[in-house]
Amino acid sequence: MNKLSVVLLSIIMATFSCSDTKVITEDSLFPVLPETPYAYNSLNLPVGTSINNNSFPEFEMINGEFVIKENIKMEVTPWGATLGRVLFYDKKLSLNSTVACGSCHHQEKAFADGLKVSTGFEGRVTERNSMGITNPILQNNLFWDSRSKTLHDLSLQPVQNHIEMGMENLDRLVEKLDNTDYYRPLFKKAFGSEEITPKNISSAMSQFVASITSNRAKFDQGQSKNFSNFTDLEKLGKDIFHSDRAQCSSCHGGNNFSALDGPFDAYGGGGTFGTNNNDLRGATNIGLDLVYKDNGLGNGKFKIPGLRNVALTGPYMHDGRFNTLEEVINHYSNGVKPHKHLDVKFTDGKGNVKHINFTTIEKKALIAFLNTLTDTEMTTNPKWSNPFKK
Numbered sequence: 001m002n003k004l005s006v007v008l009l010s011i012i013m014a015t016f017s018c019s020d021t022k023v024i025t026e027d028s029l030f031p032v033l034p035e036t037p038y039a040y041n042s043l044n045l046p047v048g049t050s051i052n053n054n055s056f057p058e059f060e061m062i063n064g065e066f067v068i069k070e071n072i073k074m075e076v077t078p079w080g081a082t083l084g085r086v087l088f089y090d091k092k093l094s095l096n097s098t099v100a101c102g103s104c105h106h107q108e109k110a111f112a113d114g115l116k117v118s119t120g121f122e123g124r125v126t127e128r129n130s131m132g133i134t135n136p137i138l139q140n141n142l143f144w145d146s147r148s149k150t151l152h153d154l155s156l157q158p159v160q161n162h163i164e165m166g167m168e169n170l171d172r173l174v175e176k177l178d179n180t181d182y183y184r185p186l187f188k189k190a191f192g193s194e195e196i197t198p199k200n201i202s203s204a205m206s207q208f209v210a211s212i213t214s215n216r217a218k219f220d221q222g223q224s225k226n227f228s229n230f231t232d233l234e235k236l237g238k239d240i241f242h243s244d245r246a247q248c249s250s251c252h253g254g255n256n257f258s259a260l261d262g263p264f265d266a267y268g269g270g271g272t273f274g275t276n277n278n279d280l281r282g283a284t285n286i287g288l289d290l291v292y293k294d295n296g297l298g299n300g301k302f303k304i305p306g307l308r309n310v311a312l313t314g315p316y317m318h319d320g321r322f323n324t325l326e327e328v329i330n331h332y333s334n335g336v337k338p339h340k341h342l343d344v345k346f347t348d349g350k351g352n353v354k355h356i357n358f359t360t361i362e363k364k365a366l367i368a369f370l371n372t373l374t375d376t377e378m379t380t381n382p383k384w385s386n387p388f389k390k
């Protein structure tokens with residue numbers, strides 16, 4: 001329904017209902033979807049990365065090792081991800097219907113929210129910075145502390161997380177969706193049955209999140225032409241990023257600029273661990289603090305984030321402490337602090353911090369290079385936009 005029809009409808013209702021005038025609340029929002037679903041199943045993955053048959057594997061940790069759960073593969077389907085899109089933007093997923101995933105993950109900011117830390121359910125503040133979402137399907141370590149291995153296992157966490165969305169009881173969620181007229185037909189299209197289950201909710205949402213892929217940044221366009229589309233500054237930045245001196249790419253690796261390791265090598269990631277002790281979860285301590293208030297995965301280790309669209313996802317780091325990429329580069333240049341668990345890449349081998357001390361031009365070049373990772377196709381494509389209209 002467009003705005004005009006809503007206005008018309010409310011005028012009609014005001015005219016014909018004698019006692020109460022209808023107020024437009026969240027409940028009167030409904031999703032407007034294309035008749036033929038978007039082709040979420042064709043994923044736009046960067047050159048040099050791939051996943052099998054558009055499906056992503058489920059993993060479990062057995063004796064400290066990731067093991068692929070055979071036969072449990074999730075496929076991104078057009079209707080599955082369409083349902084996921086509706087769920088992602090639907091405030092009904094929170095206890096008092098005020099917060100949706102999309103409240104803290106904005107498409108135009110590559111799904112970050114531009115805030116230091118996010119505000120969730122009942123105005124309560126999360127302890128961490130909302131993360132951008134780009135090519136999560138190529139990562140096995142989700143959340144700032146890498147606590148979630150799979151998208152599947154991730155997607156219900158924020159819903160149940162008290163601060164973020166307040167929905168503690170999944171049965172209550174199922175009941176709520178069941179009482180919302182547009183869901184049953186969407187579950188039927190996505191899963192062949194109108195039955196709403198936590199597993200299907202999670203699966204649909206994961207499919208939508210997995211479909212958020214990017215391969216149309218300036219960097220990608222440069223790949224086939226030896227980066228002749230890059231300015232000299234961008235080329236310099238690219239060289240520094242991949243240099244032994246800066247070592248950025250040894251943590252933010254591959255064409256997804258993220259940490260991928262273990263079994264994920266098969267999926268074409270960075271293939272580096274980026275940690276002191278081959279931590280499988282691609283998290284490490286980069287010397288932000290002498291003493292960490294939030295220790296992340298433990299010992300001040302945080303997820304090595306993917307850097308695609310990073311120009312859009314500030315403020316930066318797990319606690320949003322840096323407002324600009326310049327501040328981030330200054331940290332790597334000469335701000336790294338000593339810490340017992342500091343990643344060896346920042347030390348001289350004897351435990352002393354080794355500052356890189358970038359020149360002004362080198363700093364500018366690194367930022368120019370990071371800007372080539374922005375993909376505005378991803379941040380404007382309607383398939384990932386909010387479908388709810390009044």
Ligand code: HEC
Nearest residue numbers: 100101104118119120126128129130131142143144158164
């Ligand atoms: C109140 C704000 C808020 C809401 C609502 C919210 N998120 Fe998040 N999201 C965050 C924050 C903050 C983090 C980082 C949390 C952490 O590391 O502990 C995050 C992390 C993530 C990540 C991990 C990204 C990565 O690269 O590791 C994904 C994916 C994600 N959220 C998806 C969702 C989905 C799906 C929903 C809805 C079910 C949702 N979020 C609801 C704030 C929010």
Ligand code: HEC
Nearest residue numbers: 246247248251274284302303304305316317318328332343
């Ligand atoms: C030893 C591994 C490692 C190296 C080397 C490294 N990084 Fe990082 N990077 C990380 C981790 C871990 C984080 C997140 C830390 C946190 O939030 O506590 C991060 C965060 C970032 C962020 C902020 C991303 C966001 O979404 O908030 C940027 C930008 C970044 N790094 C760029 C670089 C650049 C440029 C270099 C080279 C000068 C570099 N990194 C070198 C591990 C590394």
